[in-house]
Amino acid sequence: MSKKRGGFKASRHGDGKASAAGPKAEQKRLAEARERGEPGARTAGGEHTSHEKSTFLRGAKIDPARISGRETAADLIDGSFLAYNGGRLREACQLFAKKMLAPDVTIGLTLTGALTPAGLGMSALIPLIEAGFVDWIISTGANLYHDTHFGLGLSMHRGNAQASDTVLREEGVVRIYDIFFDYDVLLSTDAFFRQIIRAPEFQRPMSSAEFHNLCGKYVRERERTLGIGTKSLLSAAYASAVPIYTSSPGDSSIGMNVAALALEGGTCVIDPNRDVNETASIVLAAKRGGGKSGVLILGGGSPKNFMLQTEPQIQEVLGIDEKGHDYFLQVTDARPDTGGLSGATPAEAVSWGKIDPDRLPDAVVCYLDSTVALPLLTSYALARTPPRKLKRLFDRREQMMDALRSEFERASAEPMDAQHTDSKLPMHR
Numbered sequence: 001m002s003k004k005r006g007g008f009k010a011s012r013h014g015d016g017k018a019s020a021a022g023p024k025a026e027q028k029r030l031a032e033a034r035e036r037g038e039p040g041a042r043t044a045g046g047e048h049t050s051h052e053k054s055t056f057l058r059g060a061k062i063d064p065a066r067i068s069g070r071e072t073a074a075d076l077i078d079g080s081f082l083a084y085n086g087g088r089l090r091e092a093c094q095l096f097a098k099k100m101l102a103p104d105v106t107i108g109l110t111l112t113g114a115l116t117p118a119g120l121g122m123s124a125l126i127p128l129i130e131a132g133f134v135d136w137i138i139s140t141g142a143n144l145y146h147d148t149h150f151g152l153g154l155s156m157h158r159g160n161a162q163a164s165d166t167v168l169r170e171e172g173v174v175r176i177y178d179i180f181f182d183y184d185v186l187l188s189t190d191a192f193f194r195q196i197i198r199a200p201e202f203q204r205p206m207s208s209a210e211f212h213n214l215c216g217k218y219v220r221e222r223e224r225t226l227g228i229g230t231k232s233l234l235s236a237a238y239a240s241a242v243p244i245y246t247s248s249p250g251d252s253s254i255g256m257n258v259a260a261l262a263l264e265g266g267t268c269v270i271d272p273n274r275d276v277n278e279t280a281s282i283v284l285a286a287k288r289g290g291g292k293s294g295v296l297i298l299g300g301g302s303p304k305n306f307m308l309q310t311e312p313q314i315q316e317v318l319g320i321d322e323k324g325h326d327y328f329l330q331v332t333d334a335r336p337d338t339g340g341l342s343g344a345t346p347a348e349a350v351s352w353g354k355i356d357p358d359r360l361p362d363a364v365v366c367y368l369d370s371t372v373a374l375p376l377l378t379s380y381a382l383a384r385t386p387p388r389k390l391k392r393l394f395d396r397r398e399q400m401m402d403a404l405r406s407e408f409e410r411a412s413a414e415p416m417d418a419q420h421t422d423s424k425l426p427m428h429r
Helices: 024-036 073-080 084-100 120-130 141-151 165-170 183-197 208-226 233-240 253-262 272-288 301-308 310-317 346-351 357-362 370-384 393-413 422-427
Strands: 105-111 136-139 173-176 179-182 292-298 327-332 363-367
Touching: 073 084, 073 370, 084 105, 084 292, 084 327, 084 363, 084 370, 105 120, 105 272, 105 301, 120 141, 120 233, 120 370, 136 141, 136 272, 136 301, 141 183, 141 208, 141 233, 141 253, 165 173, 173 183, 179 183, 183 208, 183 253, 208 233, 208 272, 208 393, 272 292, 272 301, 272 310, 272 393, 292 301, 292 370, 301 310, 327 370
Parallel strands: 105 136, 105 292, 292 327, 327 363
Antiparallel strands: 173 179
16 A cells, blocks of 8 residues: 555655645745756656646647638637637537548437528538538427528528617517518518418428428429529428428417418428427437437527437337437537526436437537537538538438337337336336
């Protein structure tokens, strides 16, 4: 057993090595002797680099090159984003580009916050989809509604957040913080959705992915007619067969227009049961196909939960053996200590079975505004990673659902241990 000095192991804090827990007077004397250049001061434990073999000091030294103004965004991230949330953004970009974008990883993206009104659908999300870097999406309905404005040739404008909202109301101008647009943009977009949803192909129960795919088809045709190119996320997802789900179909102007048409006899119904099972089937298919599942979460809220609940749906509810998502990358400004899901950490998600505990090193939370992080992440990924083959998951929905049903039936047919019978259910919590 090693001898102790001052309550600490001599093997760790003795031998003249500098340590905050070691002998202060001796360490001070050696440091001063080194500075004076005294003979022998850099021997016998006097070297100031004596701890550089510590596992805690294996990270790259902070020694960045000077910023010249000629760097690419990717070079700047790798070379200058070294600590704090800049460091977390670098880790996020590197995780996404170097691991999550491997060909065998299925990437699910969640969208929360007013991202598409700020133009991030056109500038960042569409390029990610077309490069094969996003395979399926869960979004708020609001993001998809405001995305549609652009596909219809309607305009949004930069404004001043300090403007009087009373004056804006009088002039028929709607504000999303510092984004302004004409009130008629809402009326025109509402009219578009009501017109297409009256079509016979909408008159049935369907998943939100089916619904958005149909909407994307019509938006793409409008873009073609106007000759404006691909401006809409819905349109791009339709072309690339990327399924888009929404966790709360009634919580947006799109859902409000579906509800309005029900009053006139419309039979379009977005079925949340289909969404829950389809999203679970996507994750299961990724794993059973010998690949991995990665999640890229922008913000938090209901889309984050809907994305992560796929694993508890597979394991806890359907009784299918699984371990959780393999990669977790979140950009958020929410704190974890308030108890809200938006700020819940990947470590907490492990306790629910949402994240594979063995993959926690491949989890990054970047505390940053998504409008800052997303363009940088997109630029980095496109600069560092070649495009991937599109997985076209929308076209494979029935195949993936058949596989989910098959595994559920096998799991349900297995005999249950006595300790797991319903007599135990009241004691679950």
